[in-house]
Amino acid sequence: xxxxxxxxxxxxxxxxxxxxxxxxxxxxxxxxxxxxxxxxxxxxxxxxxxxxxxxxxxxxxxxxxxxxxxxxxxxxxxxxxxxxxxxxxxxxxxxxxxxxxxxxxxxxxxxxxxxxxxxxxxxxxxxxxxxxxxxxxxxxxxxxxxxxxxxxxxxxxxxxxxxxxxxxxxxxxxxxxxxxxxxxx
Amino acid sequence: xxxxxxxxxxxxxxxxxxxxxxxxxxxxxxxxxxxxxxxxxxxxxxxxxxxxxxxxxxxxxxxxxxxxxxxxxxxxxxxxxxxxxxxxxxxxxxxxxxxxxxxxxxxxxxxxxxxxxxxxxxxxxxxxxxxxxxxxxxxxxxxxxxxxxxxxxxxxxxxxxxxxxxxxxxxx
Numbered sequence: 001x002x003x004x005x006x007x008x009x010x011x012x013x014x015x016x017x018x019x020x021x022x023x024x025x026x027x028x029x030x031x032x033x034x035x036x037x038x039x040x041x042x043x044x045x046x047x048x049x050x051x052x053x054x055x056x057x058x059x060x061x062x063x064x065x066x067x068x069x070x071x072x073x074x075x076x077x078x079x080x081x082x083x084x085x086x087x088x089x090x091x092x093x094x095x096x097x098x099x100x101x102x103x104x105x106x107x108x109x110x111x112x113x114x115x116x117x118x119x120x121x122x123x124x125x126x127x128x129x130x131x132x133x134x135x136x137x138x139x140x141x142x143x144x145x146x147x148x149x150x151x152x153x154x155x156x157x158x159x160x161x162x163x164x165x166x167x168x169x170x171x172x173x174x175x176x177x178x179x180x181x182x183x184x185x
Numbered sequence: 186x187x188x189x190x191x192x193x194x195x196x197x198x199x200x201x202x203x204x205x206x207x208x209x210x211x212x213x214x215x216x217x218x219x220x221x222x223x224x225x226x227x228x229x230x231x232x233x234x235x236x237x238x239x240x241x242x243x244x245x246x247x248x249x250x251x252x253x254x255x256x257x258x259x260x261x262x263x264x265x266x267x268x269x270x271x272x273x274x275x276x277x278x279x280x281x282x283x284x285x286x287x288x289x290x291x292x293x294x295x296x297x298x299x300x301x302x303x304x305x306x307x308x309x310x311x312x313x314x315x316x317x318x319x320x321x322x323x324x325x326x327x328x329x330x331x332x333x334x335x336x337x338x339x340x341x342x343x344x345x346x347x348x349x350x351x352x353x354x355x356x357x
Contacts, residue, residue, distance in 0.1 A: 005339060006308070008213070016307060019187045019331040020243060021242055021317075022241060023241065024241045028206070028207070030301060031241075031242075031243075032276050032337055034209040035286070035298060045227060053256065053283060054212040054276075054280075054283075057276065057279045057283065057286070057298065058276065059206075059274070060204070060277040060292060060293075060296055061200075061201075061204060061271060061275045062200065062203045062245070062269065062272025062273075062275070062276075062333075063203075063204060063206070063207050063245045063272070064206070064230050064242060065242070065243050065245035066245070066269065066272065066273075067272055067275075067276045070272075070273050070277065070280070071276050071279070071280050073280070074280035075274065075280060076197060077212065078333050079277055079311070082273070082274065082276065082280060083277075086269065086273045087278075088345065089242070090242065090265065090269065091319040092241065092257070093240050093241055093242025093243075093249075093258070094242075094246070094249055094261070094262075094265050095245050096240040096242075096262075097236065097237060097240050097242075097246045097249040097250055097253075098249060098258060098261050100236045100239065100250075101233070101236070101249065101250045101253035101254070101261065102253070102258075104232060104233075104236060104250075105253070105254065106288075107201040108229070108232070111357075112354060115353050115354050115357030116351070116353045116354045117228075117231075117232050117235065117348035117350070118324075118353045118357065119264045119327060119349040119350050119351070119352045119353020119354065120229075120231075120235040120325040120346050120349045120350050120357070121232075121235070121318055121319075121321060121324070122233070122324045122325070122328035122331060122349075122352060123327060123328065123330075123331035123345060123346060123349040124231055124234045124235050124236075124238070124314075124346070125231075125311055125314055125319065125328055125331075126213060126317045126327075126328045126329070126331030126335060127331065127335050127342060127345075128208070128310055128314070129308075129309040129311045129328075129332055130306060130332060130335040130336050131208050131307055132307040132311055133336070134303045134336075135206075135208070135255075135300070135303065135307060136304045136308070139297075139300040139301050139304050140304060142302050145300075146301070146302035148301040148302050148305065149297075149302065149304045149305035150314070151302075151305065152303075152304075152305025152306050152309065152325075153306070153308050153309045153312070154301040154305075156212060156216075156306060156309040156310075156313070157309045157312050157313060159274075161187070162216055162217070162221075163209075163212035163306050163310075164198075164199075164202055164213055165215075165229040166302060166305075167202050167204065167209070167213075167299070167302060167327070168186070168202060168305070169205070169302075169308065170298075170301075170303075171202075171299050172297030172301030173296065173298070174294075174295045174296075174297075174299040175291075175295045175298075177298055178295045179291070179292055181294070182291065
């Protein structure tokens, strides 16, 4: 599967993706840009075209930063390579978040921490609003998609439906539309 | 403390419908963890969101935080592993068959078609969390400043969250 003559070692894969996982602050596209620089440009593990394919498939399920790592690991060394890349990428964040969670649940009654978190709360909500607007401007084109977004919003806010069911219903609808369009166009 | 098996099953199912990027986890986890199982209060959920912005890696690490609350270190580990099993397995299958899959556009068109619903869900999460936790002029002012910074500057969320924490300390 790998075009280059010598195999990339599993240890090398682990260390590379652990480093990416440790330094990939900024999330999402910032991490993908870092992966591209290291794996495509510096190490020449895969070509730009393969990388773009991996990225495209990575948008389907789960976080695409993790998915891109899994894809490259698999490209290099099969299933074991993919799993090692995924674990290495997540491990630094996992250890950090676990430590922070432990600190938080141990000390969250401290008045100073309470006060600081009172400041972060509105900012987190502001961030979600920005994400909704930016995603909306990209994804909502025309009346149909606007109606779907509005229905999803209404269903969860006013009818208190479970977000998971709303998502499944939207997926079923979208799959139906895609199949219909394929057959009759 | 809930059984690890329960935690595994819950996060595995979330992993199966984890589409459209990390932000869809906010409505999903909020509903399941806060409203359904009551493992966290709304306040703790929001604090966890702030904490997960302070670390590298995807927003999905919010699963680690909520899993930690539900079952300690083992809970965090099980939650993280099981929420990522579906997408890792999916990518391994894709990697194996990707020469053939390249031509299949049904998956992509289905995904594109459901993204507006994700937008609606994320907006609903902002609404629900805001209504439940915001009160007072000061908080709306901080929200407005945060909004402007996130929308029109490229300052990293980590810096903004830390800054907001300092502001919170100063005005308390």
